[in-house]
Amino acid sequence: MDNVRRSSSLIERARILVVEDDAMVKSIVVEYLQAFGFKRIVAADSSRHAVRLLNDQGEGFDLVLSDWQMPGVDGLDLLRLSRKIPYRQAMKFIMITSQVPEERIKIAKARQAGVDAYIVKPFKGRLLRDKIWEVLGWGSGGNNEAKA
Amino acid sequence: MSTMPQKKIDTEGSLSGRMQAPADIDGRLSALPEWNHRVLVVEDEHGIAEAYRDILSPRSQGVIPIRRSSRSAPTEEPTKAPERFELVVVHDAEAAIAEVKRSMSMKKPFTMGFFDVLLGGGMDGIELVKKIHELDPHLYAVFVTAYSDRNVDSIQALLGEEHASRWDYLNKPFTQGEILQKARNGVALWNLTREKQIKDEHMANLQRQLLEHERLATMATVARGIGHEFRNILTSIMGKAELSETLNTMDALREQMKNILQASHRAADVLQRFHFLHNPSEQKIQKKWMFIDQPIEEALTLLSHQIKTNNVRVCWIRRKKSLVFGNETGLMQVFVNLTLNAMQAMGSSGQIDISIVEIADRIEVRFRDYGPGADKKIIDRLCEPFFTTKGEQGTGLGLAIAKEIIEVEHEGKLTIQNHEVKGLEILMVFPLTTTPTGGDKKGG
Numbered sequence: 001m002d003n004v005r006r007s008s009s010l011i012e013r014a015r016i017l018v019v020e021d022d023a024m025v026k027s028i029v030v031e032y033l034q035a036f037g038f039k040r041i042v043a044a045d046s047s048r049h050a051v052r053l054l055n056d057q058g059e060g061f062d063l064v065l066s067d068w069q070m071p072g073v074d075g076l077d078l079l080r081l082s083r084k085i086p087y088r089q090a091m092k093f094i095m096i097t098s099q100v101p102e103e104r105i106k107i108a109k110a111r112q113a114g115v116d117a118y119i120v121k122p123f124k125g126r127l128l129r130d131k132i133w134e135v136l137g138w139g140s141g142g143n144n145e146a147k148a
Numbered sequence: 149m150s151t152m153p154q155k156k157i158d159t160e161g162s163l164s165g166r167m168q169a170p171a172d173i174d175g176r177l178s179a180l181p182e183w184n185h186r187v188l189v190v191e192d193e194h195g196i197a198e199a200y201r202d203i204l205s206p207r208s209q210g211v212i213p214i215r216r217s218s219r220s221a222p223t224e225e226p227t228k229a230p231e232r233f234e235l236v237v238v239h240d241a242e243a244a245i246a247e248v249k250r251s252m253s254m255k256k257p258f259t260m261g262f263f264d265v266l267l268g269g270g271m272d273g274i275e276l277v278k279k280i281h282e283l284d285p286h287l288y289a290v291f292v293t294a295y296s297d298r299n300v301d302s303i304q305a306l307l308g309e310e311h312a313s314r315w316d317y318l319n320k321p322f323t324q325g326e327i328l329q330k331a332r333n334g335v336a337l338w339n340l341t342r343e344k345q346i347k348d349e350h351m352a353n354l355q356r357q358l359l360e361h362e363r364l365a366t367m368a369t370v371a372r373g374i375g376h377e378f379r380n381i382l383t384s385i386m387g388k389a390e391l392s393e394t395l396n397t398m399d400a401l402r403e404q405m406k407n408i409l410q411a412s413h414r415a416a417d418v419l420q421r422f423h424f425l426h427n428p429s430e431q432k433i434q435k436k437w438m439f440i441d442q443p444i445e446e447a448l449t450l451l452s453h454q455i456k457t458n459n460v461r462v463c464w465i466r467r468k469k470s471l472v473f474g475n476e477t478g479l480m481q482v483f484v485n486l487t488l489n490a491m492q493a494m495g496s497s498g499q500i501d502i503s504i505v506e507i508a509d510r511i512e513v514r515f516r517d518y519g520p521g522a523d524k525k526i527i528d529r530l531c532e533p534f535f536t537t538k539g540e541q542g543t544g545l546g547l548a549i550a551k552e553i554i555e556v557e558h559e560g561k562l563t564i565q566n567h568e569v570k571g572l573e574i575l576m577v578f579p580l581t582t583t584p585t586g587g588d589k590k591g592g
Contacts, residue, residue, distance in 0.1 A: 021456075022380045024380060024381065024383075024384040024411055024414075025380045025383050025384055027384075028383060028384045028387035028388060028391075029387075031387065031388075031391050032387060032391065035391055035394055069376060069457050070457065071456050071457050071458070071459040071497075072459045072496075072497065074457075098375065098376050098379045121379035121380060121382070121383045122379055122382035122383040122385075122386050123383065123386075124386065124390065125387065125390050125391070
């Protein structure tokens with residue numbers, strides 16, 4: 001019981017940045033996060049917007065969920081940038097990608113750049129949830145906490 | 149008789165027919181079929197027929213027994229015949245026709261034949277050859293005649309001008325050297341012609357394959373973009389459906405269904421775009437009246453994903469609604485190629501300016517990028533097939549194909565120049581045609 005309460009408060013406190021230029025995908029990711037119990041969700045519909053947010057020390061984020069392919073600054077650029085910002089070192093980063101052959105190379109690049117996890121479109125809610133729980137160190141898989 | 153292996157020869161209409169010559173990995177021909185040495189002799193005098201055998205197919209290989217004709221110089225040396233002719237000797241026209249028919253059905257045609265002009269029986273040598281050429285147009289005929297029963301003019305008159313390259317003439321009595329050399333010439337002519345056909349066909353095949361490869365490469369690029377869009381749409385549809393479990397009012401559920409339907413419509417739209425590239429070979433020559441900006445717009449829509457992710461702005465400078473009578477798929481491929489080229493030249497971001505204007509009797513379509521342009525030294529070569537500046541990434545066919553589609557299929561002109569300020573400009577000029585329903589030469 002204590003565990004559940006603690007998790008719920010963790011979930012409610014966690015602040016997540018969603019970066020996705022496709023409005024449909026952005027809205028579904030946000031809806032998933034809400035269904036998982038997250039309360040503090042910020043959605044950026046362009047990487048430029050995301051760069052502005054990440055450079056603002058006043059904006060604290062525990063996790064970034066970012067699309068890969070975006071015009072101008074892409075997901076990998078965003079990841080590299082956030083790894084350079086000293087106050088973003090603890091922030092987790094999950095890349096959302098499409099699994100076409102050349103993207104496997106990109107995934108390898110993202111690993112080098114220090115991505116915490118990646119998720120391939122289209123995905124199920126359960127998988128998204130597991131990845132988030134995993135990177136936030138809340139344990140993954142079979143627990144029932146805050147299940148969608 | 150020679151036992152030289154014979155390659156299968158398709159004899160219907162062409163020496164090589166559908167035969168595919170083997171090619172190595174670079175597309176070069178690595179092997180051509182072995183030479184065909186089949187020779188037909190039609191001679192009703194058995195003694196002369198024997199002479200042919202002695203000259204062309206001697207029993208002791210290599211050296212031909214000396215057989216002097218009255219015309220042969222007394223010092224003529226036995227002639228060496230390193231090749232083995234596969235000789236078939238017959239004594240009348242009917243047997244000759246039967247042999248030719250048999251050779252065709254066995255796909256072992258004769259390369260050439262020696263025809264006695266005066267044959268016993270109904271048909272003479274010339275009529276016979278005329279008949280044989282109906283069965284096997286590639287057989288090279290040498291008329292062998294005594295006295296002057298026929299001169300070359302009468303043979304020419306009988307066979308017709310179009311047969312002139314397929315026969316020769318020799319007077320009796322002949323020397324072994326004459327026969328041997330005529331046989332060599334006939335065999336060589338036949339085999340070299342076949343080799344040339346195989347090579348030409350091989351080249352045409354390669355060309356076709358490269359064009360197909362280029363088309364597939366374009367399709368793959370378009371398909372990648374579409375795949376990406378589909379993943380987004382599916383993510384949305386799957387998510388909405390999954391999350392509908394958590395909804396507990398009918399209204400919320402209805403709203404969610406509406407969202408799912410919307411996403412599905414978007415998927416259908418994406419597919420609709422793709423259908424243009426579905427089977428271009430079928431639509432290849434179908435032409436219709438259309439506004440020239442239509443295939444441009446379609447190309448841009450097909451590449452919308454790439455345009456977006458490459459941060460490219462497309463500006464319509466002028467957009468005259470000019471009508472062309474054209475092949476939509478072909479023109480779209482042109483603009484897909486030009487857009488891809490422009491994006492590759494510009495890198496991560498840039499702009500493409502497009503303008504359509506009508507000047508006097510022509511339509512000018514300009515397609516300009518803001519990349520580095522092309523080196524003056526190579527700009528004229530950009531439309532050459534296989535010329536590429538993109539290394540392994542390019543086939544060197546994109547612009548060549550664009551030029552062909554514009555110039556051959558649409559009677560237009562495609563030129564490439566550096567823009568005076570920046571970037572490369574492709575200028576396409578189409579003849580300005582009259583109204584679609586008017587009496588235009590291409591209308592209909």
